[in-house]
Amino acid sequence: xxxxxxxxxxxxxxxxxTGAALxxxxxxxxxxxxxxxxxxxxxxxxxVGWEIEIIDAICKASELxxxxxxTAWDGIIPSLTGKQIDAIVASMxxxxxxMQTIDFSDKYYNTPTVVIADKSADITxxxxxxxxxxxxxxxxxxxQSYAQQYFTGAAEIRVYQTQDEANQDLASGRIDAIQxxxxxxxxxxxxxxxxxxxxxxxxxxxxAILGLGVGVGVRKGEDELREKFNAGIKAIxxxxxxxxxxxxxxxxxxxxx
Amino acid sequence: xxxxxxxxxxHRIVMIALFAALVLWCAMTLRWDWIPKYTPLxxxxxxxxxxxxxxxxxxxxxxxxxxxxxxxxxxxxLSTPARIFCTIIRGTPLLLxxxxxxxxxxxxxxxxxxxxxxxxxxxxxxxxxYAVLALTLSYAGYEGEVMRGAFAGVPRGQLxxxxxxxxxxxxxFRRIWLPQAIQSALPTLGGETILQLKATPLVATIAIxxxxxxxxxxxxxxxxVYEPLLLLAVVYLVIAGLLAFAFRKLEERVxxxxx
Amino acid sequence: xxxxxxxxxPGWGGNLLRGLMNSLQIALGAxxxxxxxxxxxxxxxxxxxxxxxxxxxVYTTVVRAVPELVLILILYYVGTxxxxxxxxxxxxxxxxxxxxxxxxAVLGVVQGAYSTEILRGAIKAIPIGQIEAARAFGMPPLxxxxxxxxxxxxxxxxxxxxxxxxxxxKDTALLAVVGFSELTLETRQAASSTRxxxxxxxxxxxxxxxxxxxxxxxxxxxxxxxxxxxPSLRKAGG
Numbered sequence: 001x002x003x004x005x006x007x008x009x010x011x012x013x014x015x016x017x018t019g020a021a022l023x024x025x026x027x028x029x030x031x032x033x034x035x036x037x038x039x040x041x042x043x044x045x046x047x048v049g050w051e052i053e054i055i056d057a058i059c060k061a062s063e064l065x066x067x068x069x070x071t072a073w074d075g076i077i078p079s080l081t082g083k084q085i086d087a088i089v090a091s092m093x094x095x096x097x098x099m100q101t102i103d104f105s106d107k108y109y110n111t112p113t114v115v116i117a118d119k120s121a122d123i124t125x126x127x128x129x130x131x132x133x134x135x136x137x138x139x140x141x142x143x144q145s146y147a148q149q150y151f152t153g154a155a156e157i158r159v160y161q162t163q164d165e166a167n168q169d170l171a172s173g174r175i176d177a178i179q180x181x182x183x184x185x186x187x188x189x190x191x192x193x194x195x196x197x198x199x200x201x202x203x204x205x206x207x208a209i210l211g212l213g214v215g216v217g218v219r220k221g222e223d224e225l226r227e228k229f230n231a232g233i234k235a236i237x238x239x240x241x242x243x244x245x246x247x248x249x250x251x252x253x254x255x256x257x
Numbered sequence: 258x259x260x261x262x263x264x265x266x267x268h269r270i271v272m273i274a275l276f277a278a279l280v281l282w283c284a285m286t287l288r289w290d291w292i293p294k295y296t297p298l299x300x301x302x303x304x305x306x307x308x309x310x311x312x313x314x315x316x317x318x319x320x321x322x323x324x325x326x327x328x329x330x331x332x333x334x335l336s337t338p339a340r341i342f343c344t345i346i347r348g349t350p351l352l353l354x355x356x357x358x359x360x361x362x363x364x365x366x367x368x369x370x371x372x373x374x375x376x377x378x379x380x381x382x383x384x385x386x387y388a389v390l391a392l393t394l395s396y397a398g399y400e401g402e403v404m405r406g407a408f409a410g411v412p413r414g415q416l417x418x419x420x421x422x423x424x425x426x427x428x429x430f431r432r433i434w435l436p437q438a439i440q441s442a443l444p445t446l447g448g449e450t451i452l453q454l455k456a457t458p459l460v461a462t463i464a465i466x467x468x469x470x471x472x473x474x475x476x477x478x479x480x481x482v483y484e485p486l487l488l489l490a491v492v493y494l495v496i497a498g499l500l501a502f503a504f505r506k507l508e509e510r511v512x513x514x515x516x
Numbered sequence: 517x518x519x520x521x522x523x524x525x526p527g528w529g530g531n532l533l534r535g536l537m538n539s540l541q542i543a544l545g546a547x548x549x550x551x552x553x554x555x556x557x558x559x560x561x562x563x564x565x566x567x568x569x570x571x572x573x574v575y576t577t578v579v580r581a582v583p584e585l586v587l588i589l590i591l592y593y594v595g596t597x598x599x600x601x602x603x604x605x606x607x608x609x610x611x612x613x614x615x616x617x618x619x620x621a622v623l624g625v626v627q628g629a630y631s632t633e634i635l636r637g638a639i640k641a642i643p644i645g646q647i648e649a650a651r652a653f654g655m656p657p658l659x660x661x662x663x664x665x666x667x668x669x670x671x672x673x674x675x676x677x678x679x680x681x682x683x684x685x686k687d688t689a690l691l692a693v694v695g696f697s698e699l700t701l702e703t704r705q706a707a708s709s710t711r712x713x714x715x716x717x718x719x720x721x722x723x724x725x726x727x728x729x730x731x732x733x734x735x736x737x738x739x740x741x742x743x744x745x746x747p748s749l750r751k752a753g754g
Binding site for chain 2: 534579581583584586587593662682686688690692693700703707714717719724725728729732744
């Protein structure tokens with residue numbers, strides 16, 4: 001009895017001290033890992049990048065109070081459904097599979113998927129071109145699903161918890177190639193760490209797996225919040241804020257057709 | 258140990274019934290349809306977990322014996338490094354050690370082209386040598402401390418008696434000192450091995466597909482959160498139970514003190 | 517190398533120190549919560565009824581056999597889910613659970629299982645006459661706990677509790693896996709942003725080691741204090 005009441009008191013104080021106030025700011029879950037140029041931590045402890053600025057602009061446009069909440073990527077959907085966060089802004093592609101669990105806003109960018117490898121390597125973004133090679137992908141991404149669908153059997157697929165780990169292992173030669181988003185990879189091969197490597201080409205598209213662009217993930221049924229994000233995306237597309245932010249990071253339009 | 262009847266008290270029967278009902282409820286209401294698809298992967302994962310556990314405890318123990326001996330009776334130039342090694346291993350998180358070894362060495366290799374040309378490179382590319390190295394060093398660090406105490410705890414008279422019989426030094430170590438030290442360290446050894454089992458899931462963070470990584474994979478593929486984790490906990494409980502049982506049998510086989 | 521570790525940007529030293537503070541905060545909280553659970557658990561195991569004793573046995577066995585990483589994930593996802601469902605059922609709406617609170621709660625439950633065993637052993641090591649004497653004088657249970665049981669068991673419990681504190685500080689690193697910005701994750705992010713893996717991992721190792729060695733000193737002091745007035749065990753232990 002004593003133990004039970006003690007535990008109950010403990011849980012109650014825990015709940016109280018963590019604050020049970022309503023009308024909280026929207027907690028924007030981002031992946032707690034460097035994913036330049038979309039998001040990465042800086043030396044001052046802030047998160048910076050294209051996606052951070054975009055979500056700030058979206059929140060401002062639709063008058064939402066948003067706080068950035070770093071979360072482990074591989075648990076980001078359970079965190080959303082478990083209400084540790086209220087929305088996912090982590091370059092997450094809108095796919096059929098994810099739509100069974102969560103809802104998405106309209107897309108806010110859409111880019112092709114590429115394979116990168118060492119400059120001297122004879123690799124192309126096809127099953128034949130990857131035969132016998134080790135291909136790195138990030139866990140629970142469209143790239144993992146795609147690679148497992150199309151490259152299983154041809155290549156050995158190694159799954160990483162973060163994109164950054166895959167990049168690091170490509171640079172050190174532990175894997176032969178990476179399949180990932182074209183913009184993140186363009187940024188990587190342009191960096192000092194990725195100087196070894198180049199983009200070997202885009203993979204054949206399969207919208208059913210690779211999705212229809214990147215959107216804000218919200219819990220199922222929270223249509224009001226979803227509509228607010230949609231309105232925000234539309235607003236910053238219309239008033240030029242989107243292009244202004246994009247121009248700071250990219251030479252081209254990444255909204256996609 | 259007076260048998261099943263004294264253990265099986267009325268309240269325990271009720272509790273077991275409640276527990277069975279809970280298990281049944283879990284089996285009926287939670288989602289288990291993913292199991293057939295992932296069974297082969299899970300078996301492979303369990304095998305890899307056990308393999309890593311076995312290799313690192315054996316290698317770690319072999320390393321712990323000289324570490325313990327050096328600390329117990331070694332000259333200062335052996336005992337000091339051994340003590341520093343044990344302090345560092347025991348004073349820092351294993352996760353940090355694994356990442357230091359895997360990513361630290363990984364960032365070094367590209368700077369030396371001859372490593373990539375060496376015949377060892379196909380092994381160095383894989384993740385398991387780093388996992389085995391990190392877990393072995395960790396086990397050795399903790400067990401080295403235990404063995405130090407065990408070596409120091411062997412009664413002087415035993416060793417003096419062996420010397421009086423004119424036993425050569427190595428025979429004395431092999432026949433008298435080591436067996437007694439191991440015997441007194443055995444209970445701790447069992448506990449440390451279970452701790453080592455609990456450390457194995459950390460290697461999933463460097464892309465090794467053991468049983469923990471398989472359960473993460475299920476979670477990531479299907480977005481089912483609780484069921485794979487619950488099953489995973491059961492798997493670890495079973496392995497830990499078997500280990501505890503095996504070590505108890507082993508302890509029984511070793512003659513107790515005073516015989 | 518050195519400018520990477522400087523405390524103000526562009527150095528990442530500030531991030532590491534922030535991570536260290538987070539780690540220590542969680543370790544302290546979890547340790548405290550674990551001690552409370554442990555004290556209650558030890559009492560339950562020693563003086564509770566058969567059902568409570570069996571339940572506690574299940575708790576300590578399960579927690580000590582399942583990897584902390586798995587427990588953290590289960591408690592992190594299931595625990596917050598349950599609290600939210602409970603508070604919704606009671607009509608409070610969803611509860612905000614901060615990362616720090618979740619970390620403390622999760623590690624506290626794990627620590628509780630170990631401290632239950634340590635404190636139980638320590639209470640059993642108290643000569644039974646001391647407690648009986650206090651009871652014979654009609655001392656109320658809480659006063660007995662405060663004035664007799666806790667002071668008398670301290671000397672027996674401190675070595676185990678010191679070890680447990682070290683485990684608490686090191687286990688905070690596991691929260692990196694659920695994306696909590698403690699020292700190990702901050703280190704990882706700094707290392708992969710700058711590609712200076714050795715520099716940052718070694719620096720973080722030094723920070724952890726500093727904490728370990730300093731707290732070793734503190735606990736050694738505590739033990740001397742708790743043993744005041746008792747005969748030295750050193751000789752008897754051999």
